[in-house]
Every structure is written in C-alpha cells, then in structure tokens.
Amino acid sequence: xxxxxxxxxxxxxxxxxxxxxxxxxxxxxxxxxxxxxxxxxxxxxxxxxxxxxxxxxxxxxxxxxxxxxxxxxxxxxxxxxxxxxxxxxxxxxxxxxxxxxxxxxxxxxxxxxxxxxxxxxxxxxxxxxxxxxxxxxxxxxxxxxxxxxxxxxxxxxxxxxxxxxxxxxxxxxxxxxxxxxxxxxxxxxxxxxxxxxxxxxxxxxxxxxxxxxxxxxxxxxxxxxxxxxxxxxxxxxxxxxxxxxxxxxxxxxxxxxxxxxxxxxxxxxxxxxxxxxxx
Amino acid sequence: xxxxxxxxxxxxxxxxxxxxxxxxxxxxxxxxxxxxxxxxxxxxxxxxxxxxxxxxxxxxxxxxxxxxxxxxxxxxxxxxxxxxxxxxxxxxxxxxxxxxxxxxxxxxxxxxxxxxxxxxxxxxxxxxxxxxxxxxxxxxxxxxxxxxxxxxxxxxxxxxxxxxxxxxxxxxxxxxxxxxxxxxxxxxxxxxxxxxxxxxxxxxxxxxxxxxxxxxxxxxxxxxxxxxxxxxxxxxxxxxxxxxxxxxxxxxxxxxxxxxxxxxxxxxxxxxxxxxxxxxxxxxxxxxxxxxxxxxxxxxxxxxxxxxxxxxxxxxxxxxxxxxxxxxxxxxxxxxxxxxxxxxxxxxxxxxxxxxxxxxxxxxxxxxxxxxxxxxxxxxxxxxxxxxxxxxxxxxxxxxxxxxxxxxxxxxxxxxxxxxxxxxxxxxxxxxxxxxxxxxxxxxxxxxxxxxxxxxxx
Numbered sequence: 001x002x003x004x005x006x007x008x009x010x011x012x013x014x015x016x017x018x019x020x021x022x023x024x025x026x027x028x029x030x031x032x033x034x035x036x037x038x039x040x041x042x043x044x045x046x047x048x049x050x051x052x053x054x055x056x057x058x059x060x061x062x063x064x065x066x067x068x069x070x071x072x073x074x075x076x077x078x079x080x081x082x083x084x085x086x087x088x089x090x091x092x093x094x095x096x097x098x099x100x101x102x103x104x105x106x107x108x109x110x111x112x113x114x115x116x117x118x119x120x121x122x123x124x125x126x127x128x129x130x131x132x133x134x135x136x137x138x139x140x141x142x143x144x145x146x147x148x149x150x151x152x153x154x155x156x157x158x159x160x161x162x163x164x165x166x167x168x169x170x171x172x173x174x175x176x177x178x179x180x181x182x183x184x185x186x187x188x189x190x191x192x193x194x195x196x197x198x199x200x201x202x203x204x205x206x207x208x209x210x211x212x213x214x215x216x217x218x219x220x221x222x223x224x225x226x227x228x229x230x231x232x233x234x235x236x237x238x239x240x241x242x243x244x245x246x247x248x249x250x251x252x253x254x255x256x257x258x259x260x261x262x263x264x265x266x267x268x269x270x271x272x273x274x275x276x277x278x279x
Numbered sequence: 280x281x282x283x284x285x286x287x288x289x290x291x292x293x294x295x296x297x298x299x300x301x302x303x304x305x306x307x308x309x310x311x312x313x314x315x316x317x318x319x320x321x322x323x324x325x326x327x328x329x330x331x332x333x334x335x336x337x338x339x340x341x342x343x344x345x346x347x348x349x350x351x352x353x354x355x356x357x358x359x360x361x362x363x364x365x366x367x368x369x370x371x372x373x374x375x376x377x378x379x380x381x382x383x384x385x386x387x388x389x390x391x392x393x394x395x396x397x398x399x400x401x402x403x404x405x406x407x408x409x410x411x412x413x414x415x416x417x418x419x420x421x422x423x424x425x426x427x428x429x430x431x432x433x434x435x436x437x438x439x440x441x442x443x444x445x446x447x448x449x450x451x452x453x454x455x456x457x458x459x460x461x462x463x464x465x466x467x468x469x470x471x472x473x474x475x476x477x478x479x480x481x482x483x484x485x486x487x488x489x490x491x492x493x494x495x496x497x498x499x500x501x502x503x504x505x506x507x508x509x510x511x512x513x514x515x516x517x518x519x520x521x522x523x524x525x526x527x528x529x530x531x532x533x534x535x536x537x538x539x540x541x542x543x544x545x546x547x548x549x550x551x552x553x554x555x556x557x558x559x560x561x562x563x564x565x566x567x568x569x570x571x572x573x574x575x576x577x578x579x580x581x582x583x584x585x586x587x588x589x590x591x592x593x594x595x596x597x598x599x600x601x602x603x604x605x606x607x608x609x610x611x612x613x614x615x616x617x618x619x620x621x622x623x624x625x626x627x628x629x630x631x632x633x634x635x636x637x638x639x640x641x642x643x644x645x646x647x648x649x650x651x652x653x654x655x656x657x658x659x660x661x662x663x664x665x666x667x668x669x670x671x672x673x674x675x676x677x678x679x680x681x682x683x684x685x686x687x688x689x690x691x692x693x694x695x696x697x698x699x700x701x702x703x704x705x706x707x708x709x710x711x712x713x714x715x716x717x718x719x720x721x722x723x724x725x726x727x728x729x730x731x732x733x734x735x736x737x
Contacts, residue, residue, distance in 0.1 A: 065423050072343060072421040072428060073474050079419065079432055082391035083469040085611070086649055086688065177476075186610065186649070207689065214686040218648050247686075263721050265689050265729065268682055276683035 033106040036095035038118045043090045045192060046115075047071055048125040049099035050139075056130045056178070066178060067094045073183040087185065088192050088212065090121060100125050104144055104162050109153045116150040121195040124188070128178050137176045138168040143191045145239075147199040158198075159238035163191060165228060190219030194243050201246055206254035207265050213247035214275035216240075247274035317367050317378040317530070318517040319360075319508075322389035325397050326405035327413065328377025332577045333570055334398075334407065335370060335378045337363040338389040338417035340429065351422050354482050356382070357489035358429075362416060362563065364492055364528075365556050368543035369567040371523055372592065373574040391415060391434065399436065399443050407438040412573035416566060427477045431562045434469040435569050437577065445693070446576060448625050450659050454669045457707045461697045463660060465618050466643055466653035472562040473608040481559060488556070495539040499527035506537040561603035565612060568596025572619045575626065586627050593623060606646075614646030618656060625660075637664030651688035654680060659697060671711040677701060678713075692733045699726045 038044035047070055049063060057063045075092035076083070100106050100123070107123075115123070126141035142164055149161035165187060169176045197212030220240040228236055248271035254260045255267075269276060316328045327334040340355040340362075360380055367378030383389050395415060398406050407413055418431040436443035445464040452459040496505035508516060516536050522529035526544035544556075557563050571593035575586055597616045606613045621639030624632035637660050644657035658680035662673050678701045684694045702723045705712035712719055 068344075069421070069423055069428065073430075076471065078341075078388060079417075079430075079471060082417075082434065083432055083471050084467070085469075085471070086651075180608070189649075211686065211689060214683075215649055218687065222648055263725050265685075265725060267725055268722060269686065275686045276679050 033100070033111070034095065034098040036093060036098050038093055038115075038120050039091035040119065043088070043119045043121050043192075043196065045074075045090050045092050045188070046095045046098070046120055046123040047074070047092055048095045048123055049097065050126045050128050050141075051099070051102065052128040053130060055134060056128050056137075064096055067096060069179045070094075070183060073179055074185060074188065086215065087189050088121075088196050090192055090196075095123075100142075100144075102127055102140075102142065104142065107144060107149060112146060112149050112153055115146050120146050121199070122146060122188070122191050126182075130176075135176065136168070136170055137178060137181060138166065139178060139182045141165050141167065141182055143188070145191055145195040145198075147195050147202070151198070151202075159242045160235045163235055163239060164232050165223070166232065186219055187223055190216055190223055193219060194239060197243060198246055201250055201253075204253070204257065204259075206250045206257065206260055210247050210250040210254075210266055210269070210274065213243045213250065216243045217247065217275055244274060248272060250274070316376075316517060316519050316533070317363070317380070317528075319363075319380040319382060320516075321384045322381035322394055323384055324405075325379070325381060325394045327379070327398050327407050327411075329404055329406070329408055329411075330375070331377035331411070332375040333370060333373060333377075333412045333414065333573055335363070335366045335376065335566075335570070336381055336394065336413065336415045337366060337379070338381050338391065338394065338415065339383045340418040340420050340431075341383075341388045343419045343421045350482065350486070351420065351427065354427075354485055355420050357485050358418075358420070361485060361489055361492060361556055362418075362431075362560070364541065364543045365563055366414070366416060366566055366570075367520075368523075368526070368528060369557075369563065370570045371520065371528070373570055373589065376570075389417070391417060391432075395434070395436065395443065399438050400441060409438050409440055410577060412437045412570075412577050414566060414570055414573070421474075425479050427479070427482055428474045429477055429560075430474040431472045431560065432470065433472075433562065433566050433569065435573060436468055437573065446622065447693070448622060448656075448660070450663065452662055452669045454674055454704055455671075455708050455711065457704050459669070459674070459704050460700055461659040462693055463640075463656040463697075464652050464693050465615065465622065466647045466650040466656060467611065467615055470565075470612050470615055472565070472612060473604060475560070477559070492542050495530065495537040495541055497539055499524050499529075499540040499542070501542065503540070505539060508537065508541070557599075558603070561600045562612075564596045564599035564603075565616070566596075568593045568600070568616070569619070571596065572623065575623060590623055590627060593620070610646045611650075614643045614650075614653060617646065618643040618653070621656075621660075633660075633663045637661060649687060651684040651691045651694055654684035654687065655691070655694045655697065658684065674701060674704060674711055675713055689729065690733045692730065695726055695730045695733065699723070699730065702726065 036046050047067055049067065057066065071092050071094045080087060080089070123144040123146065124141060126139055129138045142162060145161045145163065148158045151158045152161055167181045169181055193212045193216035197209050197216055200209035200212060217240055220236060220243065223236055224233070224240065227233070251266045251269050251274055252271045254264060316331065320326065322338060325336065337359050340358045342352060342355050363378055363380035367376065370376040370378070381389055381394065395413070398413065400406065412435065414433065414435045416431060416433050418429060421428045437446065438444065446468065447462045447464045450461040450463065452461065491501055493508050494505040495508055496503040517533040518530040518536065519533060520528045521531050526542060527540050528543045529540050531538050571589045574589050597620065601613070604612070617639045621636040621643065624639065625636040628635070640657045640660050644653045647653035658677055662669050662677065665673065678698065681694055681698045681701065685691065685698065688694070702719060705714065705719055706723070709716070714722065
C-alpha cells in the first residue's frame with residue numbers, strides 16, 4: 001500500500017515539528033543532568049560543575065579537584081560548631097558530572113520539587129574564565145535559591161530565584177586561584193539565609209524565619225555595598241526587598257496565628273520595620 | 280620572670296596532678312625563677328597549669344578527606360607540635376604561661392567543646408582558676424595533587440566562677456534623672472582563619488624542623504647532642520621553662536624525661552628567603568596578639584610588664600597578620616582585631632581613649648554585620664563618642680539598634696539585658712518612652728521571659 005500525504009497532513013507536521021524538537025531537547029537536557037545526593041537530614045548546598053574557558057582546567061581531573069577544594073574551604077562541618085559562627089548549619093555537597101547551563105534550563109519543576117523535598121537550599125555553579133595565560137581570572141557565579149524557585153513554579157510572587165555575582169582578579173594576585181576567588185562564605189550565607197528564611201516562613205516557624213530573613217537582609221546589604229552592576233545589582237536589590245517584606249510577613253502572620261505564643265519575640269517588631277534599622 | 284611565691288603556687292598545681300608533692304620543694308629549690316611550663320598529653324585528659332595566668336592548648340591539625348598519605352598524616356601531628364612550641368615561646372614575654380600540646384589518642388578528633396568544658400568547670404587541679412585565661416588553637420589539613428591546604432582556628436576565654444565568661448566592657452550613661460547600665464561583649468571569641476595553600480616543600484620543612492625541635496640538647500645549638508622528646512600520645516611530659524635564649528627554651532622535666540635546651544622558634548633569621556613558621560602561618564601572630572589582650576585583662580598580674588609594652592605587642596601581632604592576609608579574605612579576624620584593640624583603648628586609656636574605642640567598634644560592626652554582639656558593642660558605646668548629654672533621641676536610637684541586634688540573635692543574653700535596662704529607663708522616665716505604658720509592659724514581659732530562657736546575665 002502506498003502512503004499518501006495530503007496538504008492537511010503537511011500542515012500538521014509543520015506545526016508539530018517545532019514542539020516535538022522542544023520536547024525532545026528538554027528531555028535530552030534532563031537526561032544529561034546528573035543527580036546529586038544531599039546530606040540528610042541536614043540542609044544542603046550543591047556545588048555543581050562550572051562551565052569554563054580553554055586554559056582554565058587541563059582536564060576533568062583538574063575540574064574535580066577544583067570542586068573538592070571548594071568543598072573543603074566552604075564546608076566547615078566539625079569546626080563551625082566549635083567556632084560558633086552565626087552561619088546557617090548547612091552541608092556543602094560536591095556534585096561532580098552535574099553541570100547546569102548558565103540559564104539554568106535544567107531546573108524544571110520536577111527537578112526543583114525533588115530538591116526542595118530533599119532540603120536543598122541552594123545550588124551554585126557558573127562560568128570560569130582565564131585570560132592572559134591564567135593571570136587574569138573571572139568567575140560569573142550562579143546561585144539558585146531552591147525554595148524561591150519552588151514558589152515561582154507555583155506562580156507565587158517572588159524575586160528572581162537565580163541570582164548572579166561576578167568576581168574577578170585583575171591579575172594582582174601572585175598566583176590567581178579560582179577557589180580563593182569564589183569561596184566567599186558571607187556571600188553564600190546571604191543566599192542560604194534568604195532561602196532558609198523563606199522556607200521557614202512557609203513552614204510557619206515565624207521566629208526563626210524572621211531571624212534568618214533579617215540576617216539575609218544584613219548580608220545582602222553588604223553585597224550591595226560592593227556595588228554589583230546592571231541586572232545583578234537589580235536582582236540583589238529585589239531579593240533584599242523581598243526578604244525584608246518576608247520578615248514583615250513573619251511578624252504579621254505570627255500576630256494572627258493562634259498557635260504562636262503571645263506575646264512573643266516578634267511583638268517587639270513592626271511589620272513595616274521588621275529588622276529595626278538593620279534591614 | 281615571676282617572683283618565687285607565684286611560681287611555687289602553680290608548680291604545686293602541676294605536680295599535684297602527678298601526685299608528687301614532695302617534688303615541689305625540690306623543684307622550688309632548684310628553679311627559683313620559673314613562671315612558664317609546657318606539656319604534651321592526650322586530649323581526652325586535658326589539664327591546665329593552674330598557676331599560669333594564660334594557658335595555651337594546641338590540638339591536632341586534623342586531616343580532612345580520604346585516607347591521607349602517611350607523610351601527610353604525620354605532618355598533622357608534627358605541625359601541631361611545632362605550633363605548640365611557637366605559641367608557647369611567643370607567650371613567654373607575657374609571663375606566667377603554660378602550654379599544652381594535646382595529642383589525639385583514638386580515631387576520633389579532639390573535641391574542642393569537650394576540652395574547654397573539662398578545664399573550665401569544677402575545682403580539680405586540672406581546671407582553670409577563675410580569672411585565668413585559655414587560648415585553644417586547632418586546625419585541619421587537606422591534600423590535593425602535591426599541594427596541601429591548611430586552616431587554623433583559635434578560641435579564647437577566661438574562666439568565671441563557673442565556666443567561661445565573655446570578655447565585656449561596661450558603659451554607664453547618665454540619661455536624664457536615671458543612669459543606664461549597659462554591657463557589651465566582644466563580637467566573638469573564636470575565629471576561623473582563611474585556608475592557606477602549602478607545598479610539599481613546606482611539608483618537608485615541617486618534618487625536618489619537627490625532628491630538630493623535638494630534641495632536648497645540652498646547649499642551645501642545633502649541632503649539640505640531645506635526646507628525643509617525641510613520646511607517644513599516652514605519655515604525659517610536663518616541663519618547666521627555666522631560661523630562654525635566642526629562640527631557645529631551657530626546659531626542666533617535672534617528672535621523668537630529659538632536661539636541656541629545646542629550639543622553640545623555627546626561624547633562622549629575618550631574611551624573607553628563610554623559612555619561618557610565623558611567616559608561613561600568620562595566624563600565629565594573631566594568636567600572640569590575643570594572648571597580649573588576655574594578659575591585659577587577666578586579674579592575675581603575671582609579670583610586671585607595663586601595659587604600654589603589652590599593647591605594643593598586641594598591635595604588632597595584629598599588624599603582622601594583616602600584612603600577610605588581606606581584609607577581604609578574613610573579615611571576621613579583622614573585625615575581631617578592631618574590637619580587641621577597641622577594648623584595650625577603652626580599658627587602658629580611660630576617657631581619652633573612648634572616641635578611638637568607638638571608632639574601632641564601629642569598624643568591627645562594619646566587618647561583622649551579621650554578628651549580634653558586634654551590633655550591640657557599637658550601639659552601646661556609640662553615645663560615648665557623641666558630644667553633649669544623653670537625651671531621649673539617643674536612647675531611642677540605642678533601643679532600636681539593640682532590637683536590630685536581637686533580630687539577628689534572639690538568644691544573646693547581653694543584648695536582652697541591655698534592652699531590659701533601656702525599657703526600665705523608659706518605665707522610670709515615661710516622658711522619654713516611645714511606647715504607650717501598656718506596650719512597654721508587654722515589651723518588658725517579652726524580654727524578661729527571653730532572659731529566663733537563655734543563660735541570665737546578672
């Protein structure tokens with residue numbers, strides 16, 4: 001029997017083809033996106049593979065070493081509790097073979113939902129560039145705040161869940177080093193505190209949500225004082241405004257929550273000035 | 280050097296542990312001028328030299344990661360031994376010091392909280408006396424592709440009646456008809472220094488210096504014959520330091536062991552080309568500065584060194600650290616250094632140092648903006664730097680800043696106590712209060728309830 005294509009069949013194929021390509025591409029992207037195991041029952045931050053320019057790493061082994069060292073520098077484990085720093089207690093997890101694209105297109109709702117359920121607060125990756133034989137280095141880092149992305153997927157009004165910061169060493173260091181360039185615990189902690197505070201707000205833990213959101217506001221202010229430019233600066237400002245509003249929401253909600261013991265800590269604060277000048 | 284009477288007191292402490300009281304008299308006759316001591320012991324049995332004004336504990340530099348190469352494993356032990364000698368030696372100038380090299384005995388790392396808890400509670404001869412200070416140094420090592428990365432930590436404290444007490448300054452403000460009593464603590468008493476990259480060559484140097492250092496020699500000379508003191512972790516080796524000369528300490532064992540000279544400072548000279556543990560680990564200079572601060576604060580006057588000289592040592596210790604480590608790599612260490620120098624200006628210079636202290640506390644706050652205690656310190660002292668009397672607006676600003684600090688750490692007992700005192704002032708002078716009486720009562724109830732929850736400050 002001979003197949004015959006009518007004009008109508010041709011039109012259907014013309015419309016369906018781009019959709020099929022998109023579906024297959026998305027599936028392929030997801031299929032390549034390696035899973036990463038968080039450290040349960042702690043909250044985790046994923047350190048994923050960055051993209052990089054030629055000359056940054058010689059081979060995959062060097063890339064792995066970069067991630068291992070980054071994890072060493074950021075994950076204080078035993079020692080953080082002995083030093084008693086105010087940082088949120090999270091575990092940094094090295095995610096080898098997990099390489100999100102710069103626009104984060106792999107983070108489809110199902111991926112985010114899984115991460116959110118497994119208490120992942122943040123995923124960090126980016127693009128590393130070395131110039132002039134490695135003398136000048138630049139890192140464009142991405143920080144995905146998982147609870148915010150989770151809320152965005154549910155059409156809630158949230159600021160950009162994907163935040164970006166650029167670090168560069170213009171060749172002043174004797175031996176420029178990407179780990180030293182990007183291992184900024186306070187910057188990371190700003191995003192961790194924002195993500196954690198927002199998650200706690202949704203879980204109706206008003207006091208501790210307020211504490212983390214106010215802390216995030218303070219740390220984001222420090223980032224702003226370095227004057228990040230362009231869209232980065234606007235996104236940081238939007239996030240800071242959001243965490244301050246969320247801290248105000250914690251106060252407001254605590255006031256009407258019959259389960260919140262009154263008068264509690266949050267009765268010392270007003271929703272329109274939730275961190276008392278520290279925001 | 281210490282007067283004899285004080286030396287005898289702490290020698291009794293050290294010997295009491297060994298159950299050899301009769302040796303005290305003998306030691307006292309033999310060594311009339313010692314004020315310093317050192318020991319190596321397991322970290323499961325920490326003990327201080329009770330008579331020393333400042334004790335230093337160095338815990339092992341723990342290896343992080345998969346099973347390390349044998350030489351790296353050895354390096355973590357060797358490094359802590361070298362740091363022990365270096366810290367002890369740098370502290371000798373402060374008088375009345377004791378140094379302990381704590382050695383891990385099992386697979387578990389030494390637990391810093393547990394070590395501090397053991398020696399800051401109770402009344403046994405192994406524990407700190409009230410007012411005496413302790414500095415604890417520890418670290419971790421990580422190896423990767425012929426490179427090693429090392430991170431040091433330090434924590435310091437003085438003992439109160441029971442347990443560690445925070446270092447604080449007191450501020451009394453005359454506000455209208457009432458006085459307002461406020462206190463402020465250092466933003467933190469623990470610092471994680473930034474990790475440092477070290478080479479295999481450095482590691483080899485550590486090994487070589489360790490071998491040369493852990494020998495007690497007949498003369499202060501590396502070529503002089505001697506006997507090893509690299510004992511196993513279960514052997515306690517307490518010793519007195521009876522003399523120092525050009526980076527060498529003369530030690531006298533308090534029980535069994537060799538007597539003689541130990542090279543304490545791994546530094547051949549000031550030349551940049553020569554290997555120096557202090558240059559290699561700039562945090563050792565920071566620890567030296569912290570010891571000077573504790574020396575100034577400790578009730579026990581361990582040596583007649585005038586405050587001005589100790590202060591110079593503190594300043595030069597911090598300056599050496601800052602010369603080696605940029606501010607952006609160590610904001611907390613820089614912030615704490617500012618706060619410590621502010622405390623000294625506040626304590627030593629009296630009224631004339633207040634504005635300098637206020638400036639330094641503001642700097643600490645800027646660098647440690649997420650530390651509630653840093654905000655409290657700046658808030659409480661800020662009125663001291665202002666001209667004119669303390670008025671209602673000043674107290675209002677203070678109350679708001681304290682509430683802001685509390686937002687970052689609702690469990691900070693000192694911030695809560697200050698806020699309670701501000702509210703008490705409002706209760707006494709309602710005209711200054713920004714709150715209606717009912718709201719003020721509610722605020723007082725909340726703050727009091729929270730003070731009861733956390734450890735109360737009286």
